[in-house]
Amino acid sequence: xxxxxxxxxxxxxxxxxxxxxxxxxxxxxxxxxxxxxxxxxxxxxxxxxxxxxxxxxxxxxxxxxxxxxxxxxxxxxxxxxxxxxxxxxxxxxxxxxxxxxxxxxxxxxxxxxxxxxxxxx
Amino acid sequence: xxxxxxxxxxxxxxxxxxxxxxxxxxxxxxxxxxxxxxxxxxxxxxxxxxxxxxxxxxxxxxxxxxxxxxxxxxxxxxxxxxxxxxxxxxxxxxxxxxxxxxxxxxxxxxxxxxxxxxxxxxxxxxxxxxxxxxxxxxxxxxxxxxxxxxxxxxxxxxxxxxxxxxxxxxxxxxxxxxxxxxxxxxxxxxxxxxxxxxxxxxxxxxxxxxxxxxxxxxxxxxxxxxxxxxxxxxxxxxxxxxxxxxxxxxxxxxxxxxxxxxxxxxxxxxxxxxxxxxxxxxxxxxxxxxxxxxxxxxxxxxxxxxxxxxxxxxxxxxxxxxxxxxxxxxxxxxxxxxxxxxxxxxxxxxxxxxxxxxxxxxxxxxxxxxxxxxxxxxxxxxxxxxxxxxxxxxxxxxxxxxxxxxxxxxxxxxxxx
Numbered sequence: 001x002x003x004x005x006x007x008x009x010x011x012x013x014x015x016x017x018x019x020x021x022x023x024x025x026x027x028x029x030x031x032x033x034x035x036x037x038x039x040x041x042x043x044x045x046x047x048x049x050x051x052x053x054x055x056x057x058x059x060x061x062x063x064x065x066x067x068x069x070x071x072x073x074x075x076x077x078x079x080x081x082x083x084x085x086x087x088x089x090x091x092x093x094x095x096x097x098x099x100x101x102x103x104x105x106x107x108x109x110x111x112x113x114x115x116x117x118x119x120x121x
Numbered sequence: 122x123x124x125x126x127x128x129x130x131x132x133x134x135x136x137x138x139x140x141x142x143x144x145x146x147x148x149x150x151x152x153x154x155x156x157x158x159x160x161x162x163x164x165x166x167x168x169x170x171x172x173x174x175x176x177x178x179x180x181x182x183x184x185x186x187x188x189x190x191x192x193x194x195x196x197x198x199x200x201x202x203x204x205x206x207x208x209x210x211x212x213x214x215x216x217x218x219x220x221x222x223x224x225x226x227x228x229x230x231x232x233x234x235x236x237x238x239x240x241x242x243x244x245x246x247x248x249x250x251x252x253x254x255x256x257x258x259x260x261x262x263x264x265x266x267x268x269x270x271x272x273x274x275x276x277x278x279x280x281x282x283x284x285x286x287x288x289x290x291x292x293x294x295x296x297x298x299x300x301x302x303x304x305x306x307x308x309x310x311x312x313x314x315x316x317x318x319x320x321x322x323x324x325x326x327x328x329x330x331x332x333x334x335x336x337x338x339x340x341x342x343x344x345x346x347x348x349x350x351x352x353x354x355x356x357x358x359x360x361x362x363x364x365x366x367x368x369x370x371x372x373x374x375x376x377x378x379x380x381x382x383x384x385x386x387x388x389x390x391x392x393x394x395x396x397x398x399x400x401x402x403x404x405x406x407x408x409x410x411x412x413x414x415x416x417x418x419x420x421x422x423x424x425x426x427x428x429x430x431x432x433x434x435x436x437x438x439x440x441x442x443x444x445x446x447x448x449x450x451x452x453x454x455x456x457x458x459x460x461x462x463x464x465x466x467x468x469x470x471x472x473x474x475x476x477x478x479x480x481x482x483x484x485x486x487x488x489x490x491x492x493x494x495x496x497x498x499x500x501x502x503x504x505x506x507x508x509x510x511x512x513x514x515x516x517x518x519x520x521x522x523x524x525x526x527x528x529x530x531x532x533x534x535x536x537x538x
Contacts, residue, residue: 006129016133017131019129021128046482047148047149047483048145049142054211054214056212082209082212084212085213085481086213086480086481087209087479
């Protein structure tokens with residue numbers, strides 16, 4: 001499978017995104033906690049540029065004993081890609097919509113080799 | 122360098138630009154050949170917030186003008202009465218970024234920003250409404266509502282509608298004051314780009330009361346439609362029970378129009394003003410089958426409660442107009458198809474984006490529907506609005522250029538009708 005050079009490792013800051021164009025497709029390469037993730041920059045909802053929005057952690061309603069709401073918090077271990085057009089949220093780890101797994105961002109394999117980052121397309 | 126020809130883009134280094142945010146929409150417009158269709162967006166918005174200092178200068182009353190300039194118009198943040206967060210706490214990036222978008226010094230910033238998104242979506246003409254000003258309906262000081270409505274409408278006509286033929290508007294009516302509404306129709310009814318008048322549906326007033334009849338007659342006489350534009354207010358007693366935006370918005374944006382629709386029908390307005398066209402804006406579509414079934418069922422048992430009606434309520438509703446957004450599209454295609462049949466969508470439905478708001482719909486939401494034919498799609502995307510508002514079907518310069526390029530390349534094209 002052909003690989004496209006994205007950047008040198010570390011060139012994208014943690015939390016940032018680089019968008020690369022490969023043919024007609026635009027791919028968002030996201031660096032998060034020193035890992036890289038690559039998805040097509042196209043939301044399955046209405047076609048928004050999903051990778052150009054925020055990354056936000058899963059919001060959690062904290063429920064205590066007896067169903068009591070204790071408050072809300074973020075689950076920092078479940079980071080989401082948020083489409084900026086309408087707010088559809090996808091797990092950063094696998095690109096699946098947080099509720100309906102049939103909706104997913106097209107995922108690309110990221111290869112780290114020789115201090116450089118590649119995307120297999 | 123053109124953004125689209127660079128090999129990569131780093132988001133952290135980019136400024137916000139509507140054209141970049143909507144570049145995927147532009148691709149949809151090209152792929153679907155929207156240059157073959159005249160597309161009218163019947164509900165879009167600008168943020169008059171950014172021009173509010175200009176608008177304030179158009180307010181007649183010097184005391185109110187001073188107050189408006191001092192106070193501004195935007196909401197007061199999380200501790201304000203509404204505490205709204207429709208921008209999903211920053212997730213919808215165009216909300217916080219909009220103010221940073223760079224535009225040339227002319228034409229007016231609002232015209233430039235409108236045209237940028239219209240061109241990307243493939244929209245030829247758009248009916249533009251304000252945003253924060255819709256909430257004037259909740260202002261307990263009715264004279265403030267009237268003063269601001271007059272000032273805004275004058276600014277809108279002089280500064281935007283006179284200058285840009287692609288932008289139209291249905292002007293804000295200060296519905297708490299029927300006489301002021303009438304005066305506004307008299308003053309602005311013939312102005313360029315004014316295609317009707319609009320009531321924010323969170324006016325908790327009785328639309329059937331006698332003082333309103335004069336303005337309905339004035340609209341009917343001019344053949345100008347009356348729109349009820351949905352909104353919500355967290356000040357509503359029942360909606361105060363909600364604690365999340367999804368609840369107050371999901372219910373509020375339909376409830377206010379359900380209330381006006383019920384009053385409009387059972388008090389026989391369609392019989393009193395049979396040629397007055399009404400448009401129900403931004404409540405989506407799912408509420409309509411419910412209202413039709415519910416009112417018909419009760420009406421057949423209680424015809425004496427609505428003695429002016431000569432037909433079932435749903436039959437009058439089928440002659441009204443509805444804007445499409447936010448169209449309920451998740452997992453319910455069959456329900457949506459039935460809804461289209463029930464409201465006679467091919468002649469009564471008007472495409473609307475509601476751009477730039479968080480739940481905006483692209484033209485592809487209509488264009489890609491599998492259960493209506495191309496004629497119906499063309500009607501909903503533009504022809505219905507063209508007839509209703511008596512619009513000249515002129516394609517945008519961008520789409521005219523695309524058509525010309527196709528002609529030059531010898532590709533068959535279909536001229537917009």
